[in-house]
Amino acid sequence: MPNTFGHLFRITTWGESHGGGVGVVVDGCPPRLPLTEADIQPELDRRRPGQSRIVSPRKESDTVEILSGTFEGLTLGTPICLLVRNEDARPEAYLEMARKFRPSHADYTYHAKYGIRNWQGGGRSSARETIGRVAAGAIAKKILREQFGVQVLAWVKQIKNIVADVDPTKVQPRQVESNIVRCPDSDAAEKMVRLIERVRKVGDTVGGIVEAVARGVPPGWGEPVFDKLEADLAKAMLSLPASRGFEIGSGFGSVLLTGLQHNDPFRMKGGRVRTVTNRSGGIQGGISNGEMIFFRVPFKPVATVMQEQDTVDIEYRNTTLKGRGRHDPCVLPRAVPMVEAMTALVLVDHALRQRAQCGA
Amino acid sequence: MPNTFGHLFRITTWGESHGGGVGVVVDGCPPRLPLTEADIQPELDRRRPGQSRIVSPRKESDTVEILSGTFEGLTLGTPICLLVRNEDARPEAYLEMARKFRPSHADYTYHAKYGIRNWQGGGRSSARETIGRVAAGAIAKKILREQFGVQVLAWVKQIKNIVADVDPTKVQPRQVESNIVRCPDSDAAEKMVRLIERVRKVGDTVGGIVEAVARGVPPGWGEPVFDKLEADLAKAMLSLPASRGFEIGSGFGSVLLTGLQHNDPFRMKGGRVRTVTNRSGGIQGGISNGEMIFFRVPFKPVATVMQEQDTVDIEYRNTTLKGRGRHDPCVLPRAVPMVEAMTALVLVDHALRQRAQCGA
Amino acid sequence: MPNTFGHLFRITTWGESHGGGVGVVVDGCPPRLPLTEADIQPELDRRRPGQSRIVSPRKESDTVEILSGTFEGLTLGTPICLLVRNEDARPEAYLEMARKFRPSHADYTYHAKYGIRNWQGGGRSSARETIGRVAAGAIAKKILREQFGVQVLAWVKQIKNIVADVDPTKVQPRQVESNIVRCPDSDAAEKMVRLIERVRKVGDTVGGIVEAVARGVPPGWGEPVFDKLEADLAKAMLSLPASRGFEIGSGFGSVLLTGLQHNDPFRMKGGRVRTVTNRSGGIQGGISNGEMIFFRVPFKPVATVMQEQDTVDIEYRNTTLKGRGRHDPCVLPRAVPMVEAMTALVLVDHALRQRAQCGA
């Protein structure tokens, strides 16, 4: 189901970068949840271009409208449709792209797949599509927080070779939001901002790593085989534009330890089964074990650069293309709310699954 | 759908480590494909325990029976049910596990989720579940090979800190199969075997990295948003037991390059649109671009070790547990066919989707 | 998936009778199909209240806007979101319904299920929800017509005890549209109109039977077991508001014949395998056989009547309720485009499935 995500708490996004708008239908939301636009807009503002000098300067207010699914400020249990109109339509800025495939973008593959593409701003492959996800994720985060006591939080861990020093067990939202790069290590954040400004000036871009946690997930969420919690998280993360990987808990580093070194011993603590270490990242056998879930997602440097590159045109001739006008030097600060949204969507889906099959 | 994978070429696995058997139902297979047990058994033999001195010594012939879906050696288009009986049932070997949760296994989380678990050999969380996947994957590989000209291949790239030197663009199956560790670099393979034997002797285990490619995938497979080809691959890989991550193309390393350094320029070559470099790993915007698809998957060291570890029992008291009897020092050689199977399953599913929506 | 229908050509409807609007997301539409609002609006006009003196007088223009999924008049292969704003909001007309459950409506069951309901005009249970279906069905009908040569047609066969004389093999759209009741038998149509006007005057309502055909469906559409073509049609029809049943081909009448009388002999005709009779209704073993598909759907009389009825209020006390203001004496004329839409959605979905699995 190409544009749908989730099994019980299910979202379907739609919309291109240019055209009537973008949005999402959320199906399966529990009824009687207090919900207005004010619950959603702040997350969209965190995702919005133009929010600071180090992200895309595209001008969009990204104002959300709830078209259905609520009544007198409460959810009805029926599908919630959220709409954000497109505003900053400048087709002329994209005319060259109508005829040339931008390197490392989706222009060529869409063309190959569909025989047609909306070349204005990337169309469906634009990061604008994530508006629907972030809007739906705001609802998921609210359900997790209010009905399950679960907190989802992400931050920028690394930009290019600048690595932040962050304690995943303690970091809080206000630290993440304390600077425009969304890195809770203020020293690293400062360096990151300077680096981003530097590459922006030369028309280049940088990538980095987002780290995320979910705290308060009870034991028992997740499924044993294909829908392992980490498998659904991995899919969620790799479905984000520009993401290139995923690792849970000890991740790639796990291969350098032996089994004896790597295992998480169990101990009783506060009347609960706990693990002494948490190399499992809060998930064992695909199912949450009550420890903090944490993982990392690398995002490649944004493909649109303001320098000339080799490419091919739609008549399959070699040519060159140089980005012009506005460019987004680093997607990481805006990737943070996207990662949180997708994490929350996975978790609330599994919370409802657990309730369906196991009654709790 | 916890035990089902795929949308159009869809598999449902079932079975516990101990009990009647394990198997898979394959739904959506094209009709009139020549198929007998002889197409499937060789892949199961690559996955089988006891195949060499460096893997689990459990004794199982893993003989597959086709229960349905074929007639006179051809697929019918109806569901194909494949059954492998369990043989090596030694419940007494697991008696201690009936009362204690093995560290970094799924014992505790299954208990927390379901309030019951088959403690014999891990039950559903056993790697035996992957028999169904590998059997179904054999069919998927055959379809890809014969109907789409696509080759799927995986190998061991790294065991602990021993890294193999492999050219992903050229390596062939016979090189992978030339040694028991399934590493095409024979020097590295030799070191890996020695390392695995060493840790086995002390009752410990090691992990490593599997690398995989798909060659010959035409441009256009994959979906733009949630079902991006790399997202489905990531989910597939993270659904394998002991896997801890996934990276496509430049992966985590992508964050160290700038956009200008990272982009893959397009050039015409042999009448086709090609990329000069392949940092995208053959996928752009979630859709294949005709280049080789490649990715890496880390597998943690096997959790069962032959030394005493702290743990908790089912009455929530601190205790210790020491593995006894047989143990699997390294899952990597057997993970190779699992990775190939899941890769093939993802690809054939997207091949059929592309045919459905776009007619080719 | 409560608000989603279809597997490959998949629609998700959303929206309540009152609130921002109603609409649909169509996912899986083939790319490069010419599509503008002008392809959709005529079907919505056939569904619209206020179109004649014998249907609901609610005032809504039901003007559709394509929010996504097309570019320069062609479909992109990405999700098509269609929006129709609500206009005729008169919450004061529904105030009594806020506190009382209308008999044979969904008021009580929604209340029981969700603990909340939008009592304005029935909310999600309003026939307004079918706007999304009819809009999506217009696209499905176009695909069937232009890409598969399939015609879908429905008409009013019966209103209360007035039964029309219609030859399902020959009737054409202009005959259906030749009168306001959408019955191709003009004598019967006249009687039906008079009957509807009579019950409307006394504040009562009538039901009837819609008959439908699909012509030109090639042999091979449909699935052998759960997704039999008639099973999906039955679900589609019973999902329409006020429908109470479904019968395919000889239907309930089949039980009065013996096997020998009922069977459809095969004969070659025009180089094709044909059946001499068509009691199978064009489907055998769940799969189309190349003959005309036909079926019938009864719709109960509309539940809103302008006379006092016993009921219960939201504090669970006995009371009475009398409908007031506007009422819809007969849903049948407007059910015709709904039946056509759902039929087309089922068929195009199976056309794409057939292409996916069997390559044609």
Add this chain to the structure above:
Amino acid sequence: MPNTFGHLFRITTWGESHGGGVGVVVDGCPPRLPLTEADIQPELDRRRPGQSRIVSPRKESDTVEILSGTFEGLTLGTPICLLVRNEDARPEAYLEMARKFRPSHADYTYHAKYGIRNWQGGGRSSARETIGRVAAGAIAKKILREQFGVQVLAWVKQIKNIVADVDPTKVQPRQVESNIVRCPDSDAAEKMVRLIERVRKVGDTVGGIVEAVARGVPPGWGEPVFDKLEADLAKAMLSLPASRGFEIGSGFGSVLLTGLQHNDPFRMKGGRVRTVTNRSGGIQGGISNGEMIFFRVPFKPVATVMQEQDTVDIEYRNTTLKGRGRHDPCVLPRAVPMVEAMTALVLVDHALRQRAQCGA
């Protein structure tokens, strides 16, 4: 999903009439339900051929084996695979069918769809496929009975023109099982048996109507739009071999009443909201209202007759075919457990959905 039914309690059937066997995978069953073969076998015995002189004389013991999903007599929450081996293989009895399409069977349509078919006994289109459904339905019935207090019951209401007099509100299983035709009206049952024996002697067949109820369903099961409870029931029933229709509550007869006559007034009774009449058949707006659910399903006369009929062969030439050997004069007695099974599967699925979304 051609061979899968259900969303949360999900079954996948597999198997042909001839070949290794038939079976089902049940995914989503709650854990810790007591379950052994003894819970399932009695329902299979009710479905079995050869159970009486008025049904198919095919000799099969239909002995079920639980291959997975239980441990020490309790369900694990993991997939339950059930296997029934085929026994009565007499390919020579079907040799003529290898080359000729049986009228009103699925031979031609399977051939047209897949280009191949298992011509032995109908292959996948054989009623043997329903073994998996009835086995899974036995589990669903047990869950409904023990965890939700819901009773599902079906019976033969009509054979050809013999109509039984049955009070759906009172009839009990022992009355249904009191005769071989499964009709609780013993006078009618006697006539039915005589009629079936008469047509069997002349090599002909008869059909009839099964009536079914679900008692004790609480208000709130079902979904508002596509997955209305009656829509899922309709699909379930039309997916059964030889069924030709479905009607809920007042059904086709509803069209003869006016709205005022047809509506079910609400009244408080025993502290609960009740309807005075039950023309709605226990479902309003797609959601159960707490009244008894009841519906009817017509089954056409079995297509295999022992007389010569016109048909076409696989080389598309006119020919004739005469059934030989054993034939099933009436499927109705065996359809009763099939209808019960599918009803239970629909209900338990919606019970779990309700728990997931609404928490109860």
